[in-house]
Amino acid sequence: MAPQLLAALRGGSADLPLARSVVLVVVDGLGAPALRAHAGHARTLSSAMAKKDVAGSVFPTTTAAALTSLLTGAVPGAHGLVGYSVRDPESDALVNLLSGWEAGGIDPLEWQSAPTVFEQAAESGHPVFALGIPAYAGSGFSGATLRGAEFRSAPGAAERVQLAWELADAHDGAIVYCYLPEVDKAGHRHGVDSAEWVAALEDVDAALSRTVPDGVGVLVTADHGMIDVPQHRHLILDAAGGWHDGIRHIGGEPRMLHVYTEPDVDQTALLSRWRRDLEGAADVVSRAEAIEAGLFGPVASDAVRRRIGDMLVIARGTVALYDGEADDQRARGMVGQHGALTPEEWRVPFIRLGAFRR
Incomplete structure (x- = not known):
């Protein structure tokens, strides 16, 4: 534009x-x-x-x-703001890219140059x-x-x-x-x-x-x-259901999650399990697959790649996926949502x- x-x-x-x-x-x-x-x-x-x-x-x-x-x-792959909340590779903490810059110690010029x-x-x-x-x-x-x-x-x-x-x-x-x-x-x-x-x-x-x-x-x-998204279409990803096994952070937003795995996890096995368990509700792709498909645009710099989740969970239909272990559960009260395709x-x-x- x-x-x-x-x-x-x-x-x-x-x-x-x-x-x-x-x-x-x-x-x-x-x-x-x-x-x-x-x-x-x-x-x-x-x-x-x-x-x-x-x-x-x-x-x-x-x-x-x-x-x-x-x-x-x-494109997002170039400017680097690739989600609602994403992992800062330097601090290994999730940062809200609308309101969390100051709390996360993020320099706007460095993150978006x-x-x-x-x-x-x-x-x-x-x-x-x-x-x-x-x-x-x-x-x-x-x-x-x-x-x-x-x-x-x-x-x-x-x-x-x-x-x-x-x-x-x-x-x-x-x-x-x-x-x-x-x-x-x-x-x-x-x-x-x-x-x-x-x-x-x-x-x-x-x-x-x-x-x-x-x-x-x-x-x-x-x-x-x-x-x-009606409430009966909410999927809660909680520890009791095994959703946090091998997971370090769940970022993004309910219609498009950035999922960051633990360093030593078997990512191929984890990806397969999430795909199987979310079949019909969401598309689950790896970071490499998302970049190769051009989801973030035709380019994705090395710095931006590090901010993207190891797995991306893209909701289908009228589904929303929530991290049941997150401290802030206010998003579960939202009716209108976005993030997917x-x-x-x-x-x-x-x-x-x-x-x-x-």
Whole structure:
């Protein structure tokens, strides 16, 4: 996405025409299938979305990996944010890549060294802004993904979109990033088909219905979609069931686990056992198989390979897998989830507004 935005400021591309300034709106968690299924509650977005106005997310379909790819143009195998929680090879501890940078002693520049779209644009003299909620200001994840941008905060979706329009209008040549997490939050708590999720979608759609300033190109997309997981589809991986035999850490998230084994374990035998016991519920692949298949993109640096689990467990259908021995079990209360490769999680909108509208 980053190269396309820069191209739109420099003369246009096959995907986006020339614009006076550009706004990238990311509606966290809004999958293309869910948007189409609720088109009547999102008239602005659905009316601007043609059949082919979709794009693919990355693997895993999680915010840390996907937002970083959107804002750098690099695949997870290159930028290194390969999951929700992954093992830090230096400390041999799991690190939450959304909120655990400081606690884990992780340097954002060291872990994510790919230049952001903001750094690339600023080098060419473009004004750059990133809009989010106040809690994200100065976080480690913001340091990894928003470097080079002037961060502005606003509490609500409508205020953020209004500010994005104003900044793009006032600063020719600007790149403005506007992050809207409301739909994702409602989905996690209540599910994609809930009244709360629909209300959040309606609020975002209303915010985006305001007139775009002349010459400003707006691209609306998402980092990933979401699928509802009923409680009877929860699989608990606990020590009593033998799931922790030979296992050092279980990271990732319930729809896509990074499983790190003990150094002396027979990995071939362990892989076979997990495949057998999870047949029909999840696909279990080794690190080497995942990299060879290009799941993390066509490249995976040596440093990034060390962060990827020895085994990856990718949920099928509406299954979620939980580490029953984890200290924090709050994730078991989530309804809407993501991380795997179903169309609901992987397909996202690619909607053009303003100067980008066809």
